[in-house]
Amino acid sequence: MDVREREIRDEQRHLDTVYRRLTEKIHEAEFLMADAADRVQVGTPGALAERDAQVFQAGLHLSRLNNEFEDFLFGRIDLLPGKDGVRGPDGAYTSVEPADDAIGEEDGAPVAEIAETLHIGRLGVLDAEYVPLVIDWRAPAAAPFYRATPVAPGRVVRRRVIRSRGRRVLGVEDDLLRPELRALLAGSELPVVGDGALMAALGRARGRRMSDIVASIQAEQDEVIRAPVTAVTEVTGGPGTGKTAVALHRAAYLLYQNRRRYAGGILVVSPTPLLVSYTEGVLPSLGEEGQVAIRALGSLIEGAEADSYDEPAVARIKGSAAMARVLARAARGAIDAPGAPGRLRVVAFGRRVELDGEELAAVRQQALGGTAPVNLLRPRARRLLLDALWRKSGAPERYQDPGFAAEAREAFNDDIADEEAFTDFLAAWWPEVTPLQVLVAMADEQRLARWARRILRPREVRQLARSLRRVTPAGAGLSAHDVALLDELRVLLGTPTRPAAPREVDVLDQLTGLAELTTYAERSAPNGRASATEADGGERLDYAHVIVDEAQDLTPMQWRMVGRRGGQATWTIVGDPAQSSWPDPAEAAAERDRALGRRMRRRFELTVNYRNPAEIARVADGVLSRAMPGAVPPRAVRETGIAPRFATVESAGALRAAARSEASRLLAEVPGTVGVVVAMRRRAEVAGWLADLPEAGERLMVLGSLEAKGLEYDATLVLAPGEIADESPAGLRVLYVALTRATQRLTVLATAGDTAVPAG
Numbered sequence: 155m156d157v158r159e160r161e162i163r164d165e166q167r168h169l170d171t172v173y174r175r176l177t178e179k180i181h182e183a184e185f186l187m188a189d190a191a192d193r194v195q196v197g198t199p200g201a202l203a204e205r206d207a208q209v210f211q212a213g214l215h216l217s218r219l220n221n222e223f224e225d226f227l228f229g230r231i232d233l234l235p236g237k238d239g240v241r242g243p244d245g246a247y248t249s250v251e252p253a254d255d256a257i258g259e260e261d262g263a264p265v266a267e268i269a270e271t272l273h274i275g276r277l278g279v280l281d282a283e284y285v286p287l288v289i290d291w292r293a294p295a296a297a298p299f300y301r302a303t304p305v306a307p308g309r310v311v312r313r314r315v316i317r318s319r320g321r322r323v324l325g326v327e328d329d330l331l332r333p334e335l336r337a338l339l340a341g342s343e344l345p346v347v348g349d350g351a352l353m354a355a356l357g358r359a360r361g362r363r364m365s366d367i368v369a370s371i372q373a374e375q376d377e378v379i380r381a382p383v384t385a386v387t388e389v390t391g392g393p394g395t396g397k398t399a400v401a402l403h404r405a406a407y408l409l410y411q412n413r414r415r416y417a418g419g420i421l422v423v424s425p426t427p428l429l430v431s432y433t434e435g436v437l438p439s440l441g442e443e444g445q446v447a448i449r450a451l452g453s454l455i456e457g458a459e460a461d462s463y464d465e466p467a468v469a470r471i472k473g474s475a476a477m478a479r480v481l482a483r484a485a486r487g488a489i490d491a492p493g494a495p496g497r498l499r500v501v502a503f504g505r506r507v508e509l510d511g512e513e514l515a516a517v518r519q520q521a522l523g524g525t526a527p528v529n530l531l532r533p534r535a536r537r538l539l540l541d542a543l544w545r546k547s548g549a550p551e552r553y554q555d556p557g558f559a560a561e562a563r564e565a566f567n568d569d570i571a572d573e574e575a576f577t578d579f580l581a582a583w584w585p586e587v588t589p590l591q592v593l594v595a596m597a598d599e600q601r602l603a604r605w606a607r608r609i610l611r612p613r614e615v616r617q618l619a620r621s622l623r624r625v626t627p628a629g630a631g632l633s634a635h636d637v638a639l640l641d642e643l644r645v646l647l648g649t650p651t652r653p654a655a656p657r658e659v660d661v662l663d664q665l666t667g668l669a670e671l672t673t674y675a676e677r678s679a680p681n682g683r684a685s686a687t688e689a690d691g692g693e694r695l696d697y698a699h700v701i702v703d704e705a706q707d708l709t710p711m712q713w714r715m716v717g718r719r720g721g722q723a724t725w726t727i728v729g730d731p732a733q734s735s736w737p738d739p740a741e742a743a744a745e746r747d748r749a750l751g752r753r754m755r756r757r758f759e760l761t762v763n764y765r766n767p768a769e770i771a772r773v774a775d776g777v778l779s780r781a782m783p784g785a786v787p788p789r790a791v792r793e794t795g796i797a798p799r800f801a802t803v804e805s806a807g808a809l810r811a812a813a814r815s816e817a818s819r820l821l822a823e824v825p826g827t828v829g830v831v832v833a834m835r836r837r838a839e840v841a842g843w844l845a846d847l848p849e850a851g852e853r854l855m856v857l858g859s860l861e862a863k864g865l866e867y868d869a870t871l872v873l874a875p876g877e878i879a880d881e882s883p884a885g886l887r888v889l890y891v892a893l894t895r896a897t898q899r900l901t902v903l904a905t906a907g908d909t910a911v912p913a914g
């Protein structure tokens with residue numbers, strides 16, 4: 155039996171012990187749940203409180219333990235004794251530095267005894283004597299597993315990554331952090347197996363879902379994941395540096411750190427639905443199911459679902475902060491709908507009183523002078539209408555005595571206010587307007603021109619109105635940018651108060667009692683309410699932590715929308731300016747600053763590209779230097795020895811055949827996924843070209859350039875790069891995104907007309 159086999163066998167023994175213990179815990183939890191159910195019958199206050207506590211604990215355990223983990227146990231560190239000899243609650247030494255006498259000398263060479271071995275896994279497991287069998291990866295004691303480097307090893311002598319599937323250990327890979335040291339474990343020398351656990355992880359084929367990286371988080375990433383929440387954590391880093399992965403692991407870490415504070419209250423904002431579905435599996439694999447909401451920008455508000463795409467020119471108009479002013483006018487203007495009644499006739503004190511169109515317009519103008527949201531101004535409009543009718547009736551002149559006048563006025567109000575002619579009129583003349591109705595109203599170019607006067611240019615008005623014409627009254631045809639406009643309108647219009655519907659509760663939350671816990675916002679709001687706007691149409695606005703992925707792409711209007719969801723929150727923001735498809739970073743930065751307010755900021759930079767092999771990164775870097783002269787690309791850690799392929803077709807007509815053959819070639823070359831990235835307007839066409847390729851099936855995806863954000867494939871075919879670059883003002887940066895999606899192979903297929911073909 156060689157060293158590797160022996161080490162695998164030893165880890166297998168440990169894993170068996172862990173699973174035996176887990177099974178015991180599952181039985182224990184099941185018993186507790188059943189026992190608690192029995193106690194419902196008893197019903198004394200003491201028994202009930204105890205029951206709740208038990209159900210909470212047991213439910214939490216069960217739901218997590220029942221998760222069948224791919225690799226429950228994935229790491230191990232062998233450590234020198236700690237400096238102060240103090241052990242924490244999990245039984246591990248708390249000190250990061252070794253004791254002064256940890257390293258001795260033998261024949262002039264340093265030698266040390268391993269004082270402690272910790273296994274790291276997805277959840278913490280203690281044995282019956284409370285000795286840790288597995289330390290949760292998020293626990294402080296696990297940090298050295300990620301942080302130790304040969305330059306600053308701390309107490310770590312050997313770091314081991316354990317690869318397992320289900321209950322079977324498949325392999326181990328070791329790193330020696332103090333290679334100069336002769337380390338002894340229970341009297342014999344510490345064996346070392348292989349190297350390059352990280353490289354092995356990076357070389358694996360990619361599926362349709364992102365995997366977690368718990369087993370190989372790198373030191374600079376770990377710092378971000380565990381950063382204190384006292385400041386906004388701002389992370390920049392080039393493509394493939396793990397920003398998305400790190401952001402998701404941070405969500406899991408925060409839940410571990412303070413479950414009560416963050417339960418159900420973490421929002422992850424993602425640019426596209428494609429990236430949402432790509433990343434959705436990561437948190438469940440970390441044992442955190444259902445606690446974190448991952449939402450695309452186009453479905454951030456309840457009930458809206460973007461299904462359309464805006465041309466860059468239109469996106470720019472819709473995204474710009476100036477839209478807030480246009481919407482403010484539109485919200486107030488839309489109340490004056492074309493079909494509104496032009497005259498009000500009532501009978502008061504037996505006489506007919508009437509307001510004509512002009513008089514009504516004056517009342518409306520006055521009512522709109524109030525500062526409240528339009529839908530909350532109806533009581534004011536009603537009052538002003540009654541005033542106008544009272545004046546019109548000639549009654550004021552008839553009463554000299556103020557006391558009589560007041561009494562008569564009251565009777566007058568009573569007389570009219572319940573009259574159907576009046577109530578029907580009010581409902582039609584000051585209807586409750588929905589955000590969608592205003593957006594649809596803005597498709598009328600003439601009305602829009604009025605609302606956008608001196609804010610947008612006539613040409614912009616035309617473009618905007620035309621694009622909004624595709625939005626239906628039922629909400630189909632919305633783009634992600636429209637959704638931010640709807641959110642702005644929601645605030646401008648306001649929602650009249652109605653009896654609150656009970657909030658939907660997660661079944662798991664009910665089981666565990668988490669649903670009964672208060673959120674952070676609830677506790678920090680002085681009046682005990684979550685937030686003033688929370689009741690608005692059931693919209694959730696009180697997140698305790700907001701994570702923004704691909705933050706460089708949020709438009710000013712989108713920052714406003716996201717900002718509303720994190721008024722009380724702590725924040726993590728990750729992005730890469732070099733991949734921005736928004737043409738005016740300064741304007742977006744201003745709205746981002748507004749969303750974050752006076753919170754402190756702490757910046758981190760990730761510098762290593764874990765996705766692209768160096769050969770592919772070099773091509774992308776060529777484009778980066780043109781897109782953003784002076785920008786420093788991340789360092790690629792891997793070489794494959796395979797150069798990217800460049801192909802050109804002479805005529806546009808030949809593109810179809812060439813695309814098919816290049817895609818087939820890539821499908822044959824890699825075991826996993828192939829992404830074909832094309833200009834947005836070509837998506838459907840190219841998808842048609844490749845639909846019947848043998849082998850394609852689940853493995854091949856055709857993407858518009860703006861949809862490729864954040865995704866990755868084993869191989870990428872970038873089609874007509876010139877078209878992608880010319881598509882928008884930020885086109886070269888969009889092309890940079892396209893070129894950085896592949897983990898193994900890249901083919902660039904250009905037409906003779908392409909002007910911005912990258913290197914080669």
Ligand SMILES: Nc1ncnc2c1ncn2[C@@H]1O[C@H](COP(=O)(O)OP(=O)(O)OP(=O)(O)O)[C@@H](O)[C@H]1O
Pocket residue numbers: 352355356365366367370371372375391392393394395396397398399400730733764765863864865866894
């Ligand atoms: N420490 C790590 N160990 C193993 N794999 C890693 C590590 N860090 C990142 N990766 C992998 O590198 C790839 C890129 O990660 P991720 O998508 O998070 O990068 P990103 O910075 O968000 O990229 P982009 O800016 O292009 O969206 C993923 O496949 C991820 O799993």
